[in-house]
Amino acid sequence: MNPFKIGRSYNPENFVDREQEYAELLESVRSGNNVVVIAPRRFGKTWFLQKFALESGFNCLYVDLFGVYSVNGFVSALVRQIFEILRRTDLMAFVVNYLKSLPFSIELNLGLVGISFSKEVDDEALLNGLYELLNKAQRELNERLVVILDEFQAYKNIHKNLAESLRSYLQSRENVVFIFSGSFKHMLEQLFFESSGILYHSCLRFDLNSLLPENDCVEYLVRQFGRTGKVISPDLAKEVYARTKGHAYYLQLFGYELWNRADGKVSFDDVEHAFYEIVEKESYNYDVLIETLGYKYVKNALKLIAEQSSDLFSSETLERYGIPSSSVLSKILKKLSEYGIVEKLGRGRYEIVDPIFEQYARKRFSN
Numbered sequence: 001m002n003p004f005k006i007g008r009s010y011n012p013e014n015f016v017d018r019e020q021e022y023a024e025l026l027e028s029v030r031s032g033n034n035v036v037v038i039a040p041r042r043f044g045k046t047w048f049l050q051k052f053a054l055e056s057g058f059n060c061l062y063v064d065l066f067g068v069y070s071v072n073g074f075v076s077a078l079v080r081q082i083f084e085i086l087r088r089t090d091l092m093a094f095v096v097n098y099l100k101s102l103p104f105s106i107e108l109n110l111g112l113v114g115i116s117f118s119k120e121v122d123d124e125a126l127l128n129g130l131y132e133l134l135n136k137a138q139r140e141l142n143e144r145l146v147v148i149l150d151e152f153q154a155y156k157n158i159h160k161n162l163a164e165s166l167r168s169y170l171q172s173r174e175n176v177v178f179i180f181s182g183s184f185k186h187m188l189e190q191l192f193f194e195s196s197g198i199l200y201h202s203c204l205r206f207d208l209n210s211l212l213p214e215n216d217c218v219e220y221l222v223r224q225f226g227r228t229g230k231v232i233s234p235d236l237a238k239e240v241y242a243r244t245k246g247h248a249y250y251l252q253l254f255g256y257e258l259w260n261r262a263d264g265k266v267s268f269d270d271v272e273h274a275f276y277e278i279v280e281k282e283s284y285n286y287d288v289l290i291e292t293l294g295y296k297y298v299k300n301a302l303k304l305i306a307e308q309s310s311d312l313f314s315s316e317t318l319e320r321y322g323i324p325s326s327s328v329l330s331k332i333l334k335k336l337s338e339y340g341i342v343e344k345l346g347r348g349r350y351e352i353v354d355p356i357f358e359q360y361a362r363k364r365f366s367n
């Protein structure tokens with residue numbers, strides 16, 4: 001069976017490194033601070049948070065906001081998990097009694113938890129009921145409770161004022177710590193770290209932007225092939241690393257494709273072909289993304305930063321890539337940074353975050 005894993009649910013067997021970041025997150029939560037975890041798409045936020053939820057020893061509630069689009073859904077997801085935590089303790093009597101005063105009720109059906117809502121209560125009352133339950137459950141457990149809200153950039157789908165509502169709760173909460181997470185850096189920065197942001201001053205910032213280290217990735221690739229009766233040499237594993245740069249998602253995807261392709265021992269040709277196959281498969285998404293962005297000269301700018309990371313603004317460079325002026329280029333780069341597609345490395349230096357996108361931009365456009 002192919003030993004590489006892609007998907008939402010964290011698998012300890014497939015988890016590489018992140019030891020330092022994990023220790024840091026533990027420390028922040030221990031200190032009682034709320035945290036915002038920010039990283040580009042597919043960098044491994046969800047796996048990292050799920051690892052925390054499962055292994056930190058804290059009572060954690062986890063909701064992926066992307067899949068939730070109403071206050072009812074949001075409250076249900078959290079209440080259900082609170083209930084599960086309490087079910088493991090002797091606190092059932094408390095739950096049953098306490099719930100009488102809340103605007104929702106819980107039923108157990110064949111061991112499954114069902115939540116139903118009183119019809120006349122509005123969203124605000126539901127959220128307040130949830131906050132009350134969080135405080136109360138935390139007090140009963142007498143331990144810190146951690147609420148993890150993944151894909152927080154989607155909060156408006158739940159309620160346009162969810163951030164305001166959470167702000168009030170954060171000010172009055174007791175031993176409940178929040179971890180927010182998302183990939184829309186610009187939006188999260190505005191929300192949490194600009195003085196006009198609704199959740200300004202409420203959280204510590206946690207950038208999960210380091211790529212996975214070479215040694216661990218090489219060792220992981222060699223081990224996963226080895227334990228399934230195939231072989232990749234450390235040198236070719238390094239080649240895979242060089243092409244994926246330690247990007248979590250591509251490490252698994254590349255491993256996956258390569259494992260399928262290789263008969264027994266991976267050859268350089270296998271690596272080459274698997275890589276182009278991945279670029280090919282992802283190309284369609286990138287085409288769509290670029291169309292959606294819709295800026296003139298965006299292709300020129302992407303090709304430029306795919307091919308060089310400095311000396312971008314010289315007139316010779318601009319001319320070579322058909323970009324009319326440095327102000328046009330800086331406007332596009334600013335937009336691409338807001339979307340998390342490119343990252344500023346320093347003064348006048350930029351890079352495409354996604355290594356496969358970079359390869360695509362190099363090959364797809366000709367100047």
Ligand SMILES: Nc1ncnc2c1ncn2[C@@H]1O[C@H](COP(=O)(O)OP(=O)(O)OP(=O)(O)O)[C@@H](O)[C@H]1O
Pocket residue numbers: 005006007008014015016017018039040041042043044045046047048183248249250251252253
């Ligand atoms: N530490 C890790 N080691 C190895 N592989 C990982 C690690 N973290 C994540 N992955 C791989 O990368 C994939 C993407 O990770 P994950 O879903 O956690 O990213 P994300 O940052 O939450 O992405 P998105 O922005 O799309 O929500 C996972 O399905 C898994 O295959």
Ligand SMILES: [Mg+2]
Pocket residue numbers: 045046047150151
């Ligand atoms: Mg995620």
